[in-house]
Amino acid sequence: MAAGYSAISSYSRVEIMHLVQQRPRRPIAELVEATGLHPNTVREHLQRLIDAGYVVAETEHRTTRGRPRVLYTAASGEDDASSPIAAQRARDAAVRGDLLRRVYPTGGRETLQPEALHQLDALVEDLGMAGFDPLVDETGLTVDLTPCPHATTTDHRGTLCRVHVGLMDGVLAQAGGPLRIDGIAPSCDPAHCVVQLSLQPAASSPTRSGRE
Template sequence: MAAGYSAISSYSRVEIMHLVQQQPQRPIAELVEATGLHPNTVREHLQRLIDAGYVVAETERRTTRGRPRVLYTAATGEEQASSPIAAQRVQDAARRGDLLRRVYPSGEEENLAPDALHQLDALVEDLGGAGFDPLIDETALTVDLTPCPHATTADHRGTLCRVHIGLMDGVLAQAGGPLRVDGIAASCDPAQCVVQLSLQPSASSLTRSGRE
């Protein structure tokens, strides 16, 4: 597979990630049945996804006899699906982003509130670590990932796109702020990939200019 999220550089992990994004609290047995992979292989893939901060594991609470299962859920940033690994990464990204803005000030007032800027810091670091070179337009709220490294993977491209969008939205949610992923802009060129973000309607989603 071409360059992309290193944790899902194999399609087997992409498939597993897609399954846990579709339905939370998946046990190993369900993932084995859905993928046809050996249980130990599924466990290895899940551990890679957990280490990347994309999946969280929890032990099943049972009221009957029997060994509790481990259940796997996509890290969405919500209370029950928050990854401590991802949380630490977004905090580190925010600190580095603030430092860069102090050292290299743009000379213009930022359009976005600090929490939204910290979300973009986390997203840029996550995408950069995955081999992408994202171009952020803070005014248009777009993330340009052109050229798409998966443009030639026609057989699995739809699943890859959905998984990547879910991961990006999870990073934004984990960072805690008003930005969310709206989707990918339509294009006739399969190599073009521009992700559209949106500000959620809340008090924290206002830009500084909007509050003036």
């Protein structure tokens, strides 16, 4: 696969990520059955996704005898699905973004509030680490990823795109703020990828991207 999220450079991890995005709190047995992979292989893939901040694990609470299972969920920024790795990465990106805006002031031309800017800081840094060169339009609320490094991937491209969109939305949610992914703009050229963002109603978030 071309440059992209190293954590999903394997289609097996893409498949696992897709499963936990579709439904939270998946046990190993379900993921093994759905993918046909060996349990140890699934555990290794899950650890890569946890280390990347895209998946969180929890031990189920049992009221009966037996060993409690470990359940896996896509990181979403919610209390029970917040990744400390992704949260710390978002905070660090916000600090660097604030510094850059002080060094290269825009003369008050920002169209977004600080929380939304911090979300974009986290998203751009995450995409940059993954090998993308995102172009952000703060006014139009778009992120242009053209040329898409996955454009030549013909097998499973639909699943890969859905997983990628879910990962980007997770980064925004972990950063805390009003921005969310609205979708990918339609195009007849598979290499052309523009992600549309939207501003959601203000709500409190357990994870803050900025400094206290």
